[in-house]
Amino acid sequence: MTTSKVSYLTQQQAKDIDEELFNEYKFSVDQLMELAGLSCASAIEKAYNDRKKYSKCLVIVGGGNNGGDGLVCARHLKLFGYNPLIFYPKRTDKPLYKNLLLQCEKMNIEIIDKIPSETQINLIIDAIFGFGFSGEIREPFNGILKEIKILEKKIPIISIDIPSGWDVEKGPLNDNCIQPECVISLTAPKLCMKYFQGKYHFLGGRFVPKILEDKYKIILPDYMNSEQIVQI
């Protein structure tokens, strides 16, 4: 754990930084999603290093960018020696997402159509909603989050960017919200992470230019060496 001060972003700040990376710096979604997903897999590998104990990790993929990060994460987990499964109930019709899924399929990552029983999985990776989420949780994700909630006492839950179902700024609005054991904040933590009480909080997405950090007056912990994650 580092003790240095860390900034927490509002939803608008997170959106602004994201837009600036794409519009001003001309990063492609492919590029940043690859780095984000890699950092998620790296954090999981750090916290849940025992391949035998945590081999079967279920990645639950949402329909937006958070889901894309999840697909990339699943692929890197496979390369790291895990045996991920993907549950992707609401597929995105964009070419990038189709290709990310195809890459997983061709690497023999099993795509399943429901959450398996608790005996069949060792980790759950929540890649459902990210910092862009607002409003009502629609089906099938409302039901899926209820299923995750039931499993969370038995299986470690890892959320990408924010715990799905949480308000991006206000955190868990009620007791039905999931309480992940691990969160990988991407770019910078969002305000909701002040309410996080799990075991592991990582920062990933090591692509924010120093100039952008200064412009938005955000303080981030120092990454070590060439590492793509840092524990907060």
Place this chain on the structure above:
Amino acid sequence: MTTSKVSYLTQQQAKDIDEELFNEYKFSVDQLMELAGLSCASAIEKAYNDRKKYSKCLVIVGGGNNGGDGLVCARHLKLFGYNPLIFYPKRTDKPLYKNLLLQCEKMNIEIIDKIPSETQINLIIDAIFGFGFSGEIREPFNGILKEIKILEKKIPIISIDIPSGWDVEKGPLNDNCIQPECVISLTAPKLCMKYFQGKYHFLGGRFVPKILEDKYKIILPDYMNSEQIVQI
């Protein structure tokens, strides 16, 4: 140094694997270039860790994919705390390359128009030619490689994928060829690396699916944990 057996690819094998990654696995150039460039920066950070001693690294960028890897590498080096400079004499007109360069420029990486004097740089990163190279070395790269050759006794040279100017299979064809201190082979080493006598040989580009390794009967050293490079 690992002692396990490692495969060395012919130029045709390297091209076939590359094509399969793009055509069958539907990886985008953005994705694989990001991972390749990141692995190069990670290897440099491993071998030349002293930021003060090696701060000023000159990245010499060629007109093809090897050059693109170099641009990505420069950006990650900047994020790792180095102070890279870019020399990019023959620019590629494709949007991806323009964007990769813009990302560097916006991150205050200086773009220069000739190789600076030896007192102004601590490392030279050769991102000129990769595994696709064949035939005559044309200007301006013929002259540039001569300049690098003169500097190689004083400044460590790091080549991305293969030492530029070497035959991809037969290695250095004459004494004018550069002799880098470090090479980061991408995907798998090429046959020319059997003639490498420098200090550091890394493998990077950790994106080759196990199925593809088996199909091409290639043996690669095991990457550790979530690391993007492994020393050979």
